[in-house]
Amino acid sequence: MTRPDPNLYDYWPYQGRPKIEWPGGKRLAFWIAPNIEYYEFDPPPNPQRQPWPRPNPDIIGYSQRDWGNRIGHWRLMDLLDKYGMRGSISLSIGLIDHHPEIIEACKARNWEFFSHGIYNTRYSYGMDEAQERAVIEDSIKSVQDATGDRIRGYLAPALTHTERTLDLIAEYDFWYSCDLFQDDQPQPLKTRTGKLVSMPYSLEVNDVITYSVQGWSPQRYTDILIRHFDQLLEEGEESGTVMCIPLHAYLVSQPHRLRVFEDALKHIAAHRDDIWITTGAEIAEHFREHYWDQSLADIKVRGVTTGGTGFAPA
Amino acid sequence: MPLPDDYLTYPHRSHGMDQDLYDWDPADRRAPVQLASGVKAMATIVIPLEFFPLNPPGEPFKHPGAMKTPYPDLRHFTTRDYGNRVGVYRLLRALETVSLKATFAVNAEIARRYPPLIEAVRTAGHEIAAYGVSTAHIHHAGLSGAEELALIENTRKAFPNARTWMSPARNQSFKTLDLIRQSGFDICLDWEMDQRPLAMGTKAGEIHALPLMNELGDFKLLLDRSQSEDEWADQILEAARFHIDEHEQRGAQCFAFTLTPYAAGQPFRMHAVRRILDGLANMDGLAVATAAETVDAFSETKT
Numbered sequence: 001m002t003r004p005d006p007n008l009y010d011y012w013p014y015q016g017r018p019k020i021e022w023p024g025g026k027r028l029a030f031w032i033a034p035n036i037e038y039y040e041f042d043p044p045p046n047p048q049r050q051p052w053p054r055p056n057p058d059i060i061g062y063s064q065r066d067w068g069n070r071i072g073h074w075r076l077m078d079l080l081d082k083y084g085m086r087g088s089i090s091l092s093i094g095l096i097d098h099h100p101e102i103i104e105a106c107k108a109r110n111w112e113f114f115s116h117g118i119y120n121t122r123y124s125y126g127m128d129e130a131q132e133r134a135v136i137e138d139s140i141k142s143v144q145d146a147t148g149d150r151i152r153g154y155l156a157p158a159l160t161h162t163e164r165t166l167d168l169i170a171e172y173d174f175w176y177s178c179d180l181f182q183d184d185q186p187q188p189l190k191t192r193t194g195k196l197v198s199m200p201y202s203l204e205v206n207d208v209i210t211y212s213v214q215g216w217s218p219q220r221y222t223d224i225l226i227r228h229f230d231q232l233l234e235e236g237e238e239s240g241t242v243m244c245i246p247l248h249a250y251l252v253s254q255p256h257r258l259r260v261f262e263d264a265l266k267h268i269a270a271h272r273d274d275i276w277i278t279t280g281a282e283i284a285e286h287f288r289e290h291y292w293d294q295s296l297a298d299i300k301v302r303g304v305t306t307g308g309t310g311f312a313p314a
Numbered sequence: 315m316p317l318p319d320d321y322l323t324y325p326h327r328s329h330g331m332d333q334d335l336y337d338w339d340p341a342d343r344r345a346p347v348q349l350a351s352g353v354k355a356m357a358t359i360v361i362p363l364e365f366f367p368l369n370p371p372g373e374p375f376k377h378p379g380a381m382k383t384p385y386p387d388l389r390h391f392t393t394r395d396y397g398n399r400v401g402v403y404r405l406l407r408a409l410e411t412v413s414l415k416a417t418f419a420v421n422a423e424i425a426r427r428y429p430p431l432i433e434a435v436r437t438a439g440h441e442i443a444a445y446g447v448s449t450a451h452i453h454h455a456g457l458s459g460a461e462e463l464a465l466i467e468n469t470r471k472a473f474p475n476a477r478t479w480m481s482p483a484r485n486q487s488f489k490t491l492d493l494i495r496q497s498g499f500d501i502c503l504d505w506e507m508d509q510r511p512l513a514m515g516t517k518a519g520e521i522h523a524l525p526l527m528n529e530l531g532d533f534k535l536l537l538d539r540s541q542s543e544d545e546w547a548d549q550i551l552e553a554a555r556f557h558i559d560e561h562e563q564r565g566a567q568c569f570a571f572t573l574t575p576y577a578a579g580q581p582f583r584m585h586a587v588r589r590i591l592d593g594l595a596n597m598d599g600l601a602v603a604t605a606a607e608t609v610d611a612f613s614e615t616k617t
Contacts, residue, residue, distance in 0.1 A: 002368065002369035002385050002386075003368060003369065003386075004367035004368055004369055004450075005367065005368065006368060006386060006388060006391060008388075011398075011399060011427065011428050011430070011431075012399060013399060013403060013430050013431060013434065014399055014400040014403040014404075015403040015406070015407070015434070048384040049383075049384065125384050159383070159388075159389045160383070160384070161386055161388050162386070163386055179388055179389075180388060180392040181389065181392040181393045181396055182392040182393075182395040182396045182399055182400070183396065183399060183400055184400055184581065203389070203393065204393075204580050204582070205582065214540045215540050216540070220542060224582045225582070227543075227581070227582040227583075227584075227585050228580070228581045228582035230585075231581035231582065231584050231585070232581050235581075243581075302430060303430065304427065304428060304429065304430065311386075
């Protein structure tokens with residue numbers, strides 16, 4: 001049986017929300033999420049989605065993504081270093097085994113890791129609960145073994161979900177999900193257990209959407225990032241907003257794009273005094289500590305509470 | 315097997331239209347009309363508030379904004395829902411800043427699910443138009459009369475006072491106009507065959523078609539065709555200027571365009587929205603008005 005409404009969060013009008021203030025009185029929490037992914041050369045089929053646009057092996061698709069790991073990622077890391085920005089890595093967990101050098105370099109920079117599934121060519125569709133748990137447990141353990149860090153965030157592989165996904169990650173004490181795009185501020189999610197925050201991941205300014213789906217030029221992407229930032233910074237005066245730039249080195253680090261993209265970072269960094277340049281887990285932690293209860297209370301008064309939990313209405 | 319013989323018979327092949335909903339009335343054969351207010355052209359902003367269920371039936375087709383990936387497509391569900399909880403409030407504020415009123419076309423499902431949103435729209439003094447049950451309840455010729463009537467009654471219940479109707483995906487059956495007129499709607503945003511409100515005949519009386527320009531749609535231009543925000547804003551402002559400039563020749567005309575909250579209400583598009591609204595609000599000879607105000611203004615015209 002399918003449902004018309006996931007019931008994962010309650011309706012909450014954007015206007016008139018109680019104020020969120022980020023640490024240091026900052027108006028906008030800014031984070032960058034480089035997706036560091038591994039796409040398999042000859043992945044198995046999933047009944048609901050083919051892994052590649054062409055039959056395996058899809059040479060252009062595969063090698064372009066590998067270029068992202070061999071060349072692009074290192075350029076992007078240099079660029080973020082230049083602006084003193086840390087990445088929150090949306091990680092294909094399998095990459096830890098393939099390319100530990102990348103993990104070491106990110107760890108040395110104190111970047112955050114969160115799970116983006118095992119491979120970006122293995123989808124959640126059709127998994128039973130035990131299989132989904134196995135992916136989550138593998139994610140936690142593999143990052144812990146490699147880095148000593150406990151992951152707190154989740155973005156389902158290739159944005160593929162089951163009805164259980166968010167309940168399960170909440171149960172494993174994840175702090176935030178990047179899977180939902182309904183807001184520019186964090187919000188409590190209605191999971192069976194835990195305290196899971198819906199973290200704004202700004203999908204509309206994700207470089208896959210802008211370069212590949214929309215087909216926008218490098219300059220246009222930069223213009224859009226600047227306008228997106230300016231609007232959210234202005235609104236952050238009333239109540240703190242979140243902007244994420246989700247990136248893929250195989251796209252943004254292309255030689256014809258990276259320096260144009262840098263202009264957006266330059267613009268954002270110039271507002272350093274007004275913004276909190278941070279990571280996904282730090283935003284989630286701050287929100288859970290200071291604004292979780294305030295948000296629920298305001299949703300109750302000014303929003304629409306429907307009770308129940310995700311895919312389990314009252 | 316060739317096609318049947320009657321494939322080459324043309325029962326409606328005569329002067330005028332091949333249906334009897336309205337008459338053929340070409341632009342250069344009609345007298346220009348003048349609005350009592352003296353304005354040369356009118357523009358209507360239509361803001362759709364839509365519910366996109368996670369499990370759309372796809373009958374008889376999937377709404378252009380509907381889910382795209384396998385169930386549960388949380389990505390598109392939440393991307394659309396963004397419009398109803400965040401984007402629309404940006405649009406409301408931008409309209410308030412320049413004191414413009416719009417027509418909000420609202421799915422009955424939205425009215426039931428999000429009362430605070432309807433309250434905000436009403437309090438600000440905008441028109442509320444009925445927009446069917448949801449994007450998954452498309453009116454089409456495959457429905458029985460009773461099935462379609464039930465959809466309209468369900469919608470009417472959510473909007474007891476609305477005069478204006480828009481069908482989900484602007485799709486109709488052959489019976490839709492009769493049924494919505496019978497239910498008391500006298501303005502419809504589905505048909506765009508003229509540049510003035512055009513009275514169409516139904517079994518229950520006249521219903522006025524206000525031209526909502528498909529070619530100016532923000533979803534179509536920005537998402538389907540990937541045009542830039544600047545190109546989009548330029549085209550809307552040009553449409554308004556064109557009608558002002560054509561006034562001397564053709565008299566008063568009107569057009570409507572959409573601001574879709576999940577598209578236009580994105581942070582990076584608000585600068586273009588502000589440019590459109592500022593431009594229209596300050597354009598000499600133009601009045602921005604709701605669908606109902608526009609239809610009423612044109613029903614009092616003089617030739």
